[in-house]
Amino acid sequence: MDTEFNETARVEAFSDAVFAIAMTLLVLELRIPHQGEDQPGTLLQTLMDQRSMYVAFLTSFLSIGIMWIKHHKLFTLIQHRTHTLILLNLLLMLGVTVVPFPTAVLAQNLRDPLDVKIAAIFYNGWFTFIAIMFNALWRYASSGRRLLAKTVDERAIRAQTRQFTLLPIFYLIAFAVAWVDGPLSIAISLSLALFLAVPGSRFGSSLNPARDGWSRSAGQPKS
Amino acid sequence: MDTEFNETARVEAFSDAVFAIAMTLLVLELRIPHQGEDQPGTLLQTLMDQRSMYVAFLTSFLSIGIMWIKHHKLFTLIQHRTHTLILLNLLLMLGVTVVPFPTAVLAQNLRDPLDVKIAAIFYNGWFTFIAIMFNALWRYASSGRRLLAKTVDERAIRAQTRQFTLLPIFYLIAFAVAWVDGPLSIAISLSLALFLAVPGSRFGSSLNPARDGWSRSAGQPKS
Amino acid sequence: MDTEFNETARVEAFSDAVFAIAMTLLVLELRIPHQGEDQPGTLLQTLMDQRSMYVAFLTSFLSIGIMWIKHHKLFTLIQHRTHTLILLNLLLMLGVTVVPFPTAVLAQNLRDPLDVKIAAIFYNGWFTFIAIMFNALWRYASSGRRLLAKTVDERAIRAQTRQFTLLPIFYLIAFAVAWVDGPLSIAISLSLALFLAVPGSRFGSSLNPARDGWSRSAGQPKS
């Protein structure tokens, strides 16, 4: 029946808004002290002093952005919704919503070595939670093809499963490294986001095996 | 006629945005004092000291999240809109929008016993208002099946009516308890949100009697 | 042709987001001083002291809410878009977006009689600007039925035109009163928002002459 509509449309719309707002709220952390009146002529120095804040912002922005892409991709495969799916998605949204908090903690605590470590543990620990929720959402939806569109082929399912198994493992590594070396741990997170973004990477391409991988099942009536 | 479109689409889109923003703004309350420069090495302690703030955040996040699920469910049953429905929905959005305020008041006032009590009264009083507005919205829409889709069956209507009668009663209990014991009152709110979320609970399951309860009327053309 | 889709869908979606965010950002003004540590036991007094802030919040929330309803109604009648329509809508969004600023100015300046007057002039002056933009948008779209759906009948057009002529006049009156009596001017704004909301009022009913006034042309393919 080809007039069947997208059951998950409102879940997607709600999630889009949460992703967009969380990404945009990150910029509220990008603030400079109101030093204009006190020390004229120091703006350049002030802006330069905040390099680490920009790195924290960029890492979080790209990480949330990549997660939005993954969410978008997942919901081109998922056709049906259940109370459990909506709940798992809500927990994922909890993860996304909170990101500006560990980002701010990180951006403000890059002087003291111990504080950097604590902030990086918190930061990558939180992203590990998000990766686990993604995994749970996908496993619930794909197990026995429970909520998937009929047109989704087995290879696409396996590619997603592989990816969502690797994602929490990578973040767990970044989390583990944080206990030893905070800045390195953040560098791993940033690299991970960049790596996931590259279209040509094996990981990235399994996200999007071919242009048709996006075109076929999504945006169209999903049956 | 099966190309009839969703009359309430824009009401839902607007509500989705309000829910998403209110949930995401809650995180702006999660702030740590800029103590990095003053007391290096104290980040862990600072983060731990704010446990009560996290509880307040989580309670509000889950409560709004559950309300979004209920709103989503309601609008799979409601097919038509009237000026009155839109107004009742606007008052409900007023309720949702304000939640970050009692949450912040609660999170900041957990030291003094009297202040905790006042904050909890305000907090659960506000959620009682939201629950009453939900009740009013549903009763208006369902009375004589005024705005419901023709395909909605009587059992689903009765299940919703039972639920939306119980909801304000539960919040009224939490509100009443707040006059005696602030923290217990908040614990009741949090339990209520968790209980409503559990898919297997009698309350939760009446929210979603079967997968078909979601699939049948929502996201598809509603006739 | 009955598969013609809503040309203005994305303009509406964008506007919905702007309305929702502006309404939700208002709550960021609802803040209490962090007095918990300094003066335990004074929360109730602190909350009570901010009554005027609540009035300012509520007035702005309801005013934006009513405007969202009007915008929603307008775009059930408007079927086509042009660059000019989109620009006029952008200026209207400028109006909506800024509302939290005069609201904050008002809420913070209710002690000194001169400041109240200035704040009320600014507040109602801004709403006059919004009302004028609404008027311009409608006149542009409806003049010679330029962008209206074919199914819209003449009476509905005249009712809207009457309304959008009265709206800036009412706000101009509130604006003029502000030069003499600030609080009275705000009371007029609040009354105006409440009056527009009442479904039974002559003004409200012309917004929604019958349930069918909403059902017929909106949410469905507009042809």
Place this chain on the structure above:
Amino acid sequence: MDTEFNETARVEAFSDAVFAIAMTLLVLELRIPHQGEDQPGTLLQTLMDQRSMYVAFLTSFLSIGIMWIKHHKLFTLIQHRTHTLILLNLLLMLGVTVVPFPTAVLAQNLRDPLDVKIAAIFYNGWFTFIAIMFNALWRYASSGRRLLAKTVDERAIRAQTRQFTLLPIFYLIAFAVAWVDGPLSIAISLSLALFLAVPGSRFGSSLNPARDGWSRSAGQPKS
């Protein structure tokens, strides 16, 4: 096949939310010092003192608004999505999201001549980045008609290409001028936004060659 749905719908919805939030967050910069208690009767003076802040706000609001219009227009021509398109769009969203930061830097640093220059360089440098991302997005999508709808005619493609080649050049000029004269550079940005908005301008009209330029391919199923 005329029931083919909009493949890029969710990309557009996500982008709409980002644009709307970035525009609305700008207003958070419009703040007045809480001087009400300290110096009653000075509100008018305080409001007047912030003229430069209003100019910065308005420039950014209009620039983002115009970019939303351009984005909207682009996605009436783009019918397909790929991982690369989504990534380029994400980088564009990065550009839009950050705008409140250079705007705040600009608004707060208009006293010292050197700081104005730095702030203007940062501001127009950032908009140059956005313009380049727009260019890249369009060139990727339109090259060999890679992702365009079949119904898009060659003239419309050439008009867009011309425009998206000129846009970064104009911002580069504003950027270059900033090294010499900060305020003039901002005046150029504001003029550029206003010029792009004018429906009758050659630039504006190529954005919207005729009403049909909007109606034909957008909002309808794109095939």
